[in-house]
Amino acid sequence: MSVAERTYLYALVRPGTIRVEVAGILSRPTRVVAIDGIGAVVGTVPADLFVADSMESRMGDSGWVASLARAHDDVVAAVTQLATTIPLRLGTTSDDDESVCALLTDLAGAATRTFDRFEGRTEYGVQVFAPGHRQAPSEGAPEGGAAFLRRRRAELKEDELRRVAAVEQAETAYQLLADVAVDDRRISVRSRTSGTAGPMVLNGAFLVDNDAVTSFRAVADQLAASLGPDRVVITGPWAPYSFAELDL
Amino acid sequence: MSEPPVARDVERASLVDLLDRVIGKGVVLSGDIVISLAGVDLVMLRLRALLTTVHDSETGPGS
Numbered sequence: 001m002s003v004a005e006r007t008y009l010y011a012l013v014r015p016g017t018i019r020v021e022v023a024g025i026l027s028r029p030t031r032v033v034a035i036d037g038i039g040a041v042v043g044t045v046p047a048d049l050f051v052a053d054s055m056e057s058r059m060g061d062s063g064w065v066a067s068l069a070r071a072h073d074d075v076v077a078a079v080t081q082l083a084t085t086i087p088l089r090l091g092t093t094s095d096d097d098e099s100v101c102a103l104l105t106d107l108a109g110a111a112t113r114t115f116d117r118f119e120g121r122t123e124y125g126v127q128v129f130a131p132g133h134r135q136a137p138s139e140g141a142p143e144g145g146a147a148f149l150r151r152r153r154a155e156l157k158e159d160e161l162r163r164v165a166a167v168e169q170a171e172t173a174y175q176l177l178a179d180v181a182v183d184d185r186r187i188s189v190r191s192r193t194s195g196t197a198g199p200m201v202l203n204g205a206f207l208v209d210n211d212a213v214t215s216f217r218a219v220a221d222q223l224a225a226s227l228g229p230d231r232v233v234i235t236g237p238w239a240p241y242s243f244a245e246l247d248l
Numbered sequence: 249m250s251e252p253p254v255a256r257d258v259e260r261a262s263l264v265d266l267l268d269r270v271i272g273k274g275v276v277l278s279g280d281i282v283i284s285l286a287g288v289d290l291v292m293l294r295l296r297a298l299l300t301t302v303h304d305s306e307t308g309p310g311s
Contacts, residue, residue: 065267069263069267069270069271070266072270073266076270087269087270087273089270089271089273090270090271091271125265187268187272190264203268235262235265238269241269241270241273242269242273244273
């Protein structure tokens with residue numbers, strides 16, 4: 001490998017004997033570097049791909065980052081079908097394959113504990129939103145300034161009450177989902193408003209036994225039925241990104 | 249190990265949800281052997297903020 005290239009790491013896998021055939025970042029082929037039963041799914045990338053300068057210059061190119069993120073996840077998602085997978089953060093690179101081998105040797109113990117935690121399990125995301133806004137007021141006689149302010153204050157108070165109630169519903173939902181999952185994490189809620197629903201009040205990640213996925217989805221579907229289909233969003237299956245801390 | 253589910257709810261997995269995971273989560277390797285090149289995390293976080301603004305309207309649920 002020339003010095004102008006580096007080894008990009010997508011994920012750690014167990015067993016390390018799998019054959020990956022999915023193309024990765026920049027449509028480049030991927031391969032597995034393995035040692036003692038565990039492996040790293042890697043590809044070769046230009047050394048300057050993740051240098052801050054070249055990235056800064058592409059800041060405005062959202063399509064470029066999106067394609068990097070998708071390429072990274074395409075590989076990670078594909079290998080979850082073949083092996084127990086520890087997803088790595090986008091942008092992880094190493095000097096060369098030899099360094100990757102050294103890394104695997106160093107991390108073998110910690111990685112094994114994390115593989116044990118992930119084996120036969122999948123991540124799902126569940127987001128809960130507050131109810132949407134009321135219907136726009138019917139058009140009638142123009143209202144005066146004082147009447148407008150009164151109505152606006154009442155609306156804001158109503159929105160806040162609605163949000164507080166939604167947070168409580170979301171907490172209950174989180175507990176119900178966590179009961180079916182083997183592990184759970186809260187991801188920070190986003191401020192955006194989606195389609196017809198109100199603000200996001202819960203962004204949860206759940207690590208679910210593959211045998212329990214049906215029950216998990218049933219709980220999520222039940223939540224969607226009781227809160228309203230526009231207020232509950234299920235994402236996944238994901239590789240267990242949200243649970244990927246190495247158990248050092 | 250039992251078979252993991254194959255299908256992904258593509259229409260539900262928005263770009264923002266993806267970025268939450270590939271940039272915000274996932275094991276970070278550090279030390280002498282593997283280097284996530286200096287400054288990358290910071291740049292990626294800024295990119296993420298930017299993308300969130302750009303893509304929110306088109307990637308929300310129900311879109």
